[in-house]
Amino acid sequence: MRPPTPLVPVMGGDATTPRMFLDRVRTAVEERLHEIFEQVEGDTTAAAADTLPMLHAARDLTLRGGKRLRPALMFAAIDCVEPGAYPHAAADVGAALELFQTYLLIHDDWMDNDPVRRGAPSVHVALGRHYNNAHLGACAAILAGDMLCALVHELIGSVEIPGPRRRALVHAFGRMEREVILGQCLDVTLNEDIQRIHDLKTGSYTVRGPMLLGAAIAGASDEAKRAMELFAEPLGLAFQLRDDILGAFGSEADTGKPVGGDFREGKNTLLVRHAMEHLGATDRAELQSILGRRDATESEVLRARALVERSGAREHAELVVRAYRERCLSALDSPALRADGRALLAGFVALLTERTK
Amino acid sequence: MRPPTPLVPVMGGDATTPRMFLDRVRTAVEERLHEIFEQVEGDTTAAAADTLPMLHAARDLTLRGGKRLRPALMFAAIDCVEPGAYPHAAADVGAALELFQTYLLIHDDWMDNDPVRRGAPSVHVALGRHYNNAHLGACAAILAGDMLCALVHELIGSVEIPGPRRRALVHAFGRMEREVILGQCLDVTLNEDIQRIHDLKTGSYTVRGPMLLGAAIAGASDEAKRAMELFAEPLGLAFQLRDDILGAFGSEADTGKPVGGDFREGKNTLLVRHAMEHLGATDRAELQSILGRRDATESEVLRARALVERSGAREHAELVVRAYRERCLSALDSPALRADGRALLAGFVALLTERTK
Numbered sequence: 001m002r003p004p005t006p007l008v009p010v011m012g013g014d015a016t017t018p019r020m021f022l023d024r025v026r027t028a029v030e031e032r033l034h035e036i037f038e039q040v041e042g043d044t045t046a047a048a049a050d051t052l053p054m055l056h057a058a059r060d061l062t063l064r065g066g067k068r069l070r071p072a073l074m075f076a077a078i079d080c081v082e083p084g085a086y087p088h089a090a091a092d093v094g095a096a097l098e099l100f101q102t103y104l105l106i107h108d109d110w111m112d113n114d115p116v117r118r119g120a121p122s123v124h125v126a127l128g129r130h131y132n133n134a135h136l137g138a139c140a141a142i143l144a145g146d147m148l149c150a151l152v153h154e155l156i157g158s159v160e161i162p163g164p165r166r167r168a169l170v171h172a173f174g175r176m177e178r179e180v181i182l183g184q185c186l187d188v189t190l191n192e193d194i195q196r197i198h199d200l201k202t203g204s205y206t207v208r209g210p211m212l213l214g215a216a217i218a219g220a221s222d223e224a225k226r227a228m229e230l231f232a233e234p235l236g237l238a239f240q241l242r243d244d245i246l247g248a249f250g251s252e253a254d255t256g257k258p259v260g261g262d263f264r265e266g267k268n269t270l271l272v273r274h275a276m277e278h279l280g281a282t283d284r285a286e287l288q289s290i291l292g293r294r295d296a297t298e299s300e301v302l303r304a305r306a307l308v309e310r311s312g313a314r315e316h317a318e319l320v321v322r323a324y325r326e327r328c329l330s331a332l333d334s335p336a337l338r339a340d341g342r343a344l345l346a347g348f349v350a351l352l353t354e355r356t357k
Numbered sequence: 358m359r360p361p362t363p364l365v366p367v368m369g370g371d372a373t374t375p376r377m378f379l380d381r382v383r384t385a386v387e388e389r390l391h392e393i394f395e396q397v398e399g400d401t402t403a404a405a406a407d408t409l410p411m412l413h414a415a416r417d418l419t420l421r422g423g424k425r426l427r428p429a430l431m432f433a434a435i436d437c438v439e440p441g442a443y444p445h446a447a448a449d450v451g452a453a454l455e456l457f458q459t460y461l462l463i464h465d466d467w468m469d470n471d472p473v474r475r476g477a478p479s480v481h482v483a484l485g486r487h488y489n490n491a492h493l494g495a496c497a498a499i500l501a502g503d504m505l506c507a508l509v510h511e512l513i514g515s516v517e518i519p520g521p522r523r524r525a526l527v528h529a530f531g532r533m534e535r536e537v538i539l540g541q542c543l544d545v546t547l548n549e550d551i552q553r554i555h556d557l558k559t560g561s562y563t564v565r566g567p568m569l570l571g572a573a574i575a576g577a578s579d580e581a582k583r584a585m586e587l588f589a590e591p592l593g594l595a596f597q598l599r600d601d602i603l604g605a606f607g608s609e610a611d612t613g614k615p616v617g618g619d620f621r622e623g624k625n626t627l628l629v630r631h632a633m634e635h636l637g638a639t640d641r642a643e644l645q646s647i648l649g650r651r652d653a654t655e656s657e658v659l660r661a662r663a664l665v666e667r668s669g670a671r672e673h674a675e676l677v678v679r680a681y682r683e684r685c686l687s688a689l690d691s692p693a694l695r696a697d698g699r700a701l702l703a704g705f706v707a708l709l710t711e712r713t714k
Contacts, residue, residue, distance in 0.1 A: 040535075048539040048557060050548055107503065111496040131546060139468040139545045142499060143538055146464065149503070150534040153510040157527035170514035177507040178397075181500055182405040188496045189488060191407055200405060 018347035025072040025094065032095040033062060040151065053130050057123045058144040062102040064118045069352070070097040070210040076348060077214025077228055080341030085218045089159045093169070093213050096155040100205070103148035104180060110141050111188050112265065113294075119256035161217060168216035176209030194268055195237075202243070203236030220336075227334035231345065234331070238324035238353045244269040245317050246356070248308055254356055260301030266292025270320070275311035283307050325353050375704030382429040382451065389452040390419060397508065410487050414480045415501040419459040421475045426709070427454040427567040433705060434571025434585060437698030442575045446516045450526070450570050453512040457562070460505035461537060467498050468545050469622065470651075473614055518574060525573035533566030551625055552594075559600070560593030577693075584691035588702065591688070595681035595710045601626040602674050603713070605665060611713055617658030623649025627677070632668035640664050682710050 037059045044055050071094030078085050108114070109122035116122060121129070123144055128137025156173050159166060183201025191197060211228045214220075220228070246255050247262040248271050262269060272291065276284055290296050290304040308314070328349045332342045394416045401412050428451030435442050465471070466479035473479060478486070480501055485494025513530050516523060540558025548554060568585045571577075577585070603612050604619035605628050619626060629648065633641055647653050647661040665671070685706045689699045 043535070044539065047536060048543055048553065050546070050550075051539050051542040054542050107499060111499070136546055140542060142464060142468070143542045143545070146506070147535065147538045149506055150531060150538060153514070153534075154527065154531035157510070157514050157531070158524065167515065170511065174507060174511035174514070177510075178400070178504065179404060181504050181507060182401065182408050185408040185411050185497060185500045186405055188500070189407070189493055193407075196405065 018344060018351050021076070021344060021347075022067065022069075022072050022351075025075050026068040028091050029068050029071045029094040029098060030063070032091045033098060036095060036099075036151065036155075037062070053127065054140045054144045055147065057126050057130075057141070058102060058106065058148050060120075061106065061117060061123055062098060062148070064120065065098060065102065066118070068094070068098060070101065070206060071095075073207055073348065074210040074214035074217075076341060076344045077211040077220075078218045078341075079344055080228070080337040081215060081218035081220045081224055083338070083340070086159075086161050086165075089161050090214070090217055092155045092159055093217065096152045096173075097205075097210055097213070099148045099155070100152045100177070103145040103152065104184070104205070106141050106145040106148070108184060110138050111184070114261075114265075116257055116261075159217075162219075165216055165219050168219075169213060172209065172212040172216050176205050176212070179204035179209075190268075192268070194270065194273070198237055198240045199233070202240040203233060206239055207236040208232035223334070223336040227331060227336050230331035230334075231328050234324035234327035235349060235352065238321045238328070238349075241270060241317055241321050241324070242353055242355060244271055245314065245321075248305060249314065250356070259298075260296075260305060263291055263301050263304045264294050264296050271308055271313040271317055274313035274316050275308040278311040278313070279307060283310070321353050325349055375701060375708050378433070378701060378704075379424065379426075379429050379708075382432050383425040385448050386425050386428045386451040386455060387420070389448045390455060393452060393456075393508065393512075394419070410484065411497045411501045412504065414483050414487075414498070415459060415463065415505050417477075418463065418474060418480055419455060419505070421477065422455060422459065423475070425451075425455060427458065427563060428452075430564055430705065431567040431571040431574075433698060433701045434568040434577075435575045435698075436701055437585070437694040438572060438575035438577045438581055440695070440697070443516075443518050443522075446518050447571070447574055449512045449516055450574065453509045453530075454562075454567055454570070456505045456512070457509045457534070460502040460509065461541070461562070463498050463502040463505070465541060467495050468541070471618075471622075473618075516574075519576075522573055522576050525576075526570060529566065529569040529573050533562050533569070536561035536566075547625075549625070551627065551630070555594060555597045556590070559597040560590060563596055564593040565589035580691070580693040584688060584693050587688035587691075588685050591681035591684035592706060592709065595678045595685070595706075598627060598674055598678050598681070599710055599712060601628055602671065602678075605662060606671065607713070616655075617653075617662060620648055620658050620661045621651050621653050628665055628670040628674055631670035631673050632665040635668040635670070636664060640667070678710050682706055 037055075041052070041055065041059075044051060074094055074097065075090060078090060105117055106123045109117055110124040114122055115125050120126075122141075124134075124138045124141035126137075127140040127144070128134045131137055131140065156170065159169060161169070179200045183197050183199070183204065186193065186197045187201060208229060211232050212225065215225050215228055244262070244267075247257070247267070248260070248269070250259075252259050263272075272287075275287060279287060287304055287307045290300045293300075296304070329346060332345055334342075337345075394412075398409070398412065398416075401408060431451055431454065432447060435447060462474055463480045466474055467481040471479055472482050477483075479498075481491075481495045481498035483494075484497040484501070485491045488494055488497065513527065516526060518526065536557045540554050540556075540561065543550065543554045544558060565586060568589050569582065572582050572585055601619070601624075604614070604624070605617070605626070607616075609616050615621075620629075629644075632644060636644060644661055644664045647657045650657075653661070686703060689702055691699075694702075
């Protein structure tokens, strides 16, 4: 992998609002992603041009990604410890986080039989159409994920930071990667322990993992890392819950996914669990008869949504989100973290838990 | 990942025969693999014990592996440049190569719908039985591969060698990983360019990749690396051809796979291609009618084998193997490689191209 071109500086106290900070991170990370895909496109064309549809599907999904939230949390963690530390390494790790997410999404979408991702056909569907064969599409999608995973590790393995930080980085990445795979395994095999699945699957690589990668780059103390973990856990759970609320009640325009897809998939969310526990027997039976049916009609899905709403699950979920938010904010009250970084993270809490998409 | 326990020394001029050398490598690598799986088993039990069937399937296939050929080629490459260089790093990279191979085999077997691997059910089949659901088995198998890939990169990322060697190592691993994925993509999408598929898929990670990893650990000169590449290319091709010959004419006891599986799969080998070009029209039509039929009977498969034999494909393939072997041996004639390492590699050439299993 070639070294990156000089970077737009991401950090610094003049990025006063979280939104401005997010914009700068997005610019830096997307610039790096474009460079990476350009180089890999060249390598792939030289080695096996016939495989370009696979690479392009992986690239398109990556570049269709929106918020670049995970790199932003990583950069914010750096700001909590040593603002501006190793900007090239940080941009590479930020790009690696986005490639890692695409890799996971591609494999997950095939496993969950999810036809749409980020407002367009998911990779196994797009490649299935290209090869006019669903199994070949699935194979090429798995390989597209595998290819992104290879790129992730070329980036992580090539990061140039002092030895102890590099070791911490590799360790944090490995922990995150293994956790998210275990979480997905629990999820796909229909394990009942939702909280554990969320912690392993969403918590680890949405908030905790990226922050600990930032901590590694910035050479954070054990105390700073502990504060970040205490902050990350409730934020990850709140983020997941907001995702579930949007999945149940959001519009397709907001989420990029068909309305009520979570109901058709029979996704075992806190909302559904609450509804099943609080609805009367007749409503519960009706809800049960709709959940998990891929062929449920539009009006059935809307009926499921109304039943979940009636159970009080939505208000309950909003209360839980609020409680998580309080826990996040009090974890930030640590002298091991720099004040400007803490302010930024506090802004993120609002942004992530109140978001509408 | 914890550091390894002190190692049985692998290298040294007293391992006079390639077989003795292979035995020592096997001992060192398998010891490290056991340590790694023990640690990961502990981590996994703590994080999500319900996922242990996935880990165990991945572990069992890895430990069922036989020759540990790839690590041996890596150690031999080290012997060509700086015998005994960084033995702990070498053992870790050797273990990573075996984990990498298991990862690829698991994903490939699902893609190719291969029910048997190394004399037992392949991972997607074993997990499909465990979960009593073929799709869940496939998902858990893909995740088992993903998990091994994560371990591979924890090992590669944690290797402690001087900076320039580490960079060369990460670069060589990344190149190998990307090439083998491209090769598999060509293979699975039924590309006609067999030679390119072999070079990318088998050549890269059977011979060239492992040797360049050894070269990186030993700090090889560009000239030494070039000599290794010149040696690796024909050896990889000869190895693949031997594999195809065994796949067509070997017994189940030797190969660990059902007789004639390659015919039932319709595998596009040099043997089949030669037969199709040299058989008369009637024989060709008969062969064509058997190839690629999963439900072909035992006697049909034996008939296909007889037709391929009659075409002269087997003698032709043996001639080609011999020509590759000559190219290997002449590439070894380089002053950039140490004499004892070259002797070892020359022994490997015979072992690998004349093997019967």
